[in-house]
Amino acid sequence: MDFAFTPEEEAFRKEVREFVDREFPPKWREHALDFFSNAGGPYDEQWSLHRAMAKKLGAKGWLSLAWPKEYGGRNSMLLQHILAEELSYYRFPGLDPFGVGMLAPMLLKSGNEEQKKRHLPGIAKGETMWCEFLSERDAGSDLASLQTRAVEDGDYFVINGQKCWTTAAHRADWGFIIARTDPEAVPNYRGLSFFLLDMKTPGISIIPIANMAGESEFNEVFFDNVRVPKENLVGGKNRGWFVVMGVLDFERSCIPAYGIARRNLDDALEYARKTKPIASALRNRLAELIVECEITRLVHYRAIWMLDKGLIPNYEAAMTKVYGLEVNQRVTATVCQVLGHYGVLTEGSKWAPLDGQAPSRYLRSIGNTLEAGSSEVDRIVIAQRGLGLPR
Amino acid sequence: MDFAFTPEEEAFRKEVREFVDREFPPKWREHALDFFSNAGGPYDEQWSLHRAMAKKLGAKGWLSLAWPKEYGGRNSMLLQHILAEELSYYRFPGLDPFGVGMLAPMLLKSGNEEQKKRHLPGIAKGETMWCEFLSERDAGSDLASLQTRAVEDGDYFVINGQKCWTTAAHRADWGFIIARTDPEAVPNYRGLSFFLLDMKTPGISIIPIANMAGESEFNEVFFDNVRVPKENLVGGKNRGWFVVMGVLDFERSCIPAYGIARRNLDDALEYARKTKPIASALRNRLAELIVECEITRLVHYRAIWMLDKGLIPNYEAAMTKVYGLEVNQRVTATVCQVLGHYGVLTEGSKWAPLDGQAPSRYLRSIGNTLEAGSSEVDRIVIAQRGLGLPR
Amino acid sequence: MDFSLTEEQEMLRKAARDFLATECPKKLVREMAKDERGYPLELWQKLSEVGWLGLIIPEEYGGSGASFFDLVVLLEEMGRACLPGPFFSTVVLGGVTILETGSDEQKQELLPKLAQGKLLLTLALTEPSARYSADGIQTKAVQENGSFLIQGTKLFVPDAHVSDYLICAARTKETGIPEEGVTLFLVDAKSPGINCTLLETVVGDKQCEVTFDNVKVPRQNILGKLNEGWSVLEKVLEKATVAQCAEMVGGAKQVLEMTVDYAKQRVVFGHPIGSFEAIQFNCADMLIDIDGCSFITYEAAWRLSEGLPATQEVAMAKAWASEKFRRVATISHQIHGAIGFCEDHDLPLYFKRAKTWEVNFGDANFHLDKIATMAGI
């Protein structure tokens, strides 16, 4: 085993840190930015900044690090992960989780050459922002039961139905959607197809949903005879389930939980150092969380290492997500506890420590174990695929 | 609400404490006695003491406190509970959980007059010790799937099969057994009958099973053409399930978890007072356990109060057991942690604090949430009967 | 022992539940979080009319003369309903303090008005150190010409922005022993030198920063005895802590009911999620937590109501409610999934209150430390 980074990897991390240090507008440093909420923050400027920084990241070639060399990548999940870890630690925007994290691997695996040529460059350059239409109100963990329909009509598929919890739908340029093309298929997941969707297509209406942290990332989206050209069908008709599932393990590995959690923890540690002595139980708790963050980091590099070796992390990928995000939930809760009474003060209060962000980060973290496949699903993956327990 | 005891109840508690103080042989005070393990302790003397003390308790009229007045009782679950709480706190033997706690209520509810007249006095006087034959190796939580057969033959039922985890079978005078009398019955629990069984009946062979704490309470018991007279059938043929289930809520309320757990906790507190400062995390933990013990006490008196009011505690009874015994598990684990390195030393070691009992109490407590209906079953009772969640 | 409410208490509970269902819908709760006053005046008037502002005020002072336990029954319902407004500060923090230590003259003057909804009160106790121990009181009051001049900053003062009087705990003597030399002053909120600023909080409850810049208070406005205010505060804090627990118990019960309802009705993979073993275990644990919090809270409330010592029981109740309400709300979110994560769902109202109420009157660590000290470890 080897827990060290190569000099090249260390140099890359240093380059990222210098980039962040140079590019981060001072007024945003301590502000509401967050790896998760660039689309939902209270400020339009935040999204503009996200777009601007995406272009800068793209110009560095950093949005396609994991891609094969023939598509302009460096074929390294490790570099992509180092990038994500650093950006999330510094709460630096610009990394589109839907384009870079989800769609690109789907296209690379299931798209045809034309689709790759058309859509990958926009992602790599940070010019096109994506959103994903998977969940519906009654189809979350049980995704295969989704009801949105797509019906063939000449050179088009016509989509009708509604999707829910779509992050950034109100901001994105393009979306990818999974819809039912064969309502008779048994089992039901064999009747689904996967499409790329220009968000300017007529018939799409978007209703924002604010989350409990007060951010408006989510949307409910209605499709009324939305016409998608057939060239935007990915992976073939009724093969949509396999497009999605084929990269699930990859996607589960893409959330940089360590960077997010460790930064939140460091905020609490810094506060605690200034205000010590803190309650001894909290001191103990913070020490536990230091260990939990380190384990989050290690568990994640294991999955990344597997991907770069050409192995498929299945339970290992699920573990990065469920463990890392639960750790972040524990961290954000503990940050508030360390702040005590001050932990209920929000942005705008002159008495609020940590720029008043502690409560909203705590509230926001509740969503982490619900979105992108709940913790329950991840645990079942670990039990069934990792340990071979029966379905 | 009223959280006080009446002067009469207080006087009764005082009387019990004085009795314990007077009757407890000094050499046993700090020794291996335990509410749970009188039958399984390493010493034969322990069982003799258990029998001797049972007779003394019987002579005081304390083994039938919960019974109706016409059977010599005082119709008070509360007094029975106060007795059990005190005896378990002082680790005083003599209270047979199977006769007093299980069979007596079954007979009172489902037995005929003759059965009551014949068997209740022995329990009340502390003269007859009972054991229970419910679980089998492959039928624990799923009790209704049990395989032991009872076949009618003239004035007898003939029992064949085997039971497992039978506490005190090697010591008891009588046992009660549930066996299958109709193998065709659907659902399967409608084919079970309930019998009283003289342990001197030919055909019973008993193999002791030591538990991980080194105590031999459990037995595997084989029945080879064991003939039980029909007068010992309780509740009617194929009605055995209802005999057992009819008093389940009652039985679940009979384990005095507070007394057991609080005594163990007090041992740790006393040790901690002598050796302070203890680690701050353990200090916090002990404070939590003080709260948990108090909640155990209150939750239990709620169920007892319901029984005395003629109400049926169902989820409330399950809660006394699952919560109280899990608290005791946490207590025994914490006792060992407070002792640190000394927490691995067992009886006989001159360096062992608390007479070397801490590790065996910790090991023994692991069984608490497995026996007499596992914690899983209790939680399902709470969810389905307490909250109305669907089966 | 008796684990049931009296008939009157059952009626009070039902009346409160019905009243709040009508008068305090969640829409109002959400609006009031953004409203500067924080409650509708009409609602306050109605609370007076049904007699709840004067619930524990003796009849001779225009109240109903009910017990502290009765108030706990009512507060549990208010916690269930997330009632906004200064009920807690006026009735518990203000009313209880005056009942504990006011002179007959002060009671005659203040309590009838309080019961009639014409007087709002609060307790200005905590300061930037945010501590509930006596050494947290650093605000000073110095005597000058028969009056006192108060100087200092109070923080996290609930509803000070609407209160008519602030009961301010200030240090009038330095003896080196923090429990000595604290005096309670009844301060007219309109006195010159008082500056009140609303804090931005996660719940949108109305906590304030109140600065006292040489605020002049006449000597007759001392509540209780000079320099002996801390022992009064200890009693008031015990009742306030249990009152807070009662709200938390009510909130937790409501959360569990919402969760069970949702689990029965939400279907995934062809079954209601409430039939899944893991969800059942979760719900069972929630009920265990809630029953535990209820009983320990009721026991503490009963002891206070009976005038028995309750220091340990109060600490137990708050240690437990602080942890368990938060845990119950967190599990509920996990069961509700995305729908409960939306701002306009009711669940976040409780999740946020669980956080806020956790720290009021001391968090779990504060109270566990007390319990450990009482146990001699």
Add this chain to the structure above:
Amino acid sequence: MDFSLTEEQEMLRKAARDFLATECPKKLVREMAKDERGYPLELWQKLSEVGWLGLIIPEEYGGSGASFFDLVVLLEEMGRACLPGPFFSTVVLGGVTILETGSDEQKQELLPKLAQGKLLLTLALTEPSARYSADGIQTKAVQENGSFLIQGTKLFVPDAHVSDYLICAARTKETGIPEEGVTLFLVDAKSPGINCTLLETVVGDKQCEVTFDNVKVPRQNILGKLNEGWSVLEKVLEKATVAQCAEMVGGAKQVLEMTVDYAKQRVVFGHPIGSFEAIQFNCADMLIDIDGCSFITYEAAWRLSEGLPATQEVAMAKAWASEKFRRVATISHQIHGAIGFCEDHDLPLYFKRAKTWEVNFGDANFHLDKIATMAGI
């Protein structure tokens, strides 16, 4: 980064697993718990023959010259197998100490014998205070005519009853700073004045009370430098702690495998219990715990192997393994039900070791306290 073992390490792991399956069945483990010596002499000889006693001893001293990480791989398998006997005390506590601080002469004399299975060693460190900090060392050694006389009581000394030499940490100077003035002595176990008593323990491992009553030790038996033993002990304790974690990781992995096997095969209500959601969640949590313990242990071991500073990683590993092995074993018992509660089932062997190993070299609280201090809080 590389998360795989080398080919040699994979071979070592497999060889160890096969060897122990044959040579260390659970029947032997149970017998040895009651045996006074605690291990079969033949087994010791075989451990020498396969080269594992000398695994980390350089070739020049008759060993295989493998790395500390290799030893960790082996120890994980020994933990899986619950190997009884003085391997840990001889190879880790004794061998590592001599490697760290012995003179070339001492190494020449001792290490080849150790590798050949002809020399048993242990470390006499803890005393009745049962502490792993420098202030725990109260045993005194005073100089007299070129020798030292050791006086004191060591407690929880593993395998002292069979050791040829005890490495005794004693205080040779009082400076007021506990880390100063500690010296390590290589003490012949047969020296007059040594009294060794076996302690009764829950595992039946062989921990001893060793009293030193003016035990005379020649000056040349000092290991390392006079008064400078503590810094050596710190290094030894770091390796010993990680070695202990490796055994715990192995034990926990074995427990999980047993649990999963049982859950697949045990049928209740017509289904294998492993198909129940709650059991799946439990098993997933066990795997999360175990992977976490493994990686943090491997990271610490790798750092020590590479000669990098590892104080924080070592503390993390032991804090985690102490809690998690216990939790894994406890959950496993709940899944196994009554069958696992029987004395002759394998599971209790692990449950008891989880308890014992939890406290060796400091429990979770001890190490969390270190981590907090390092974090400046």
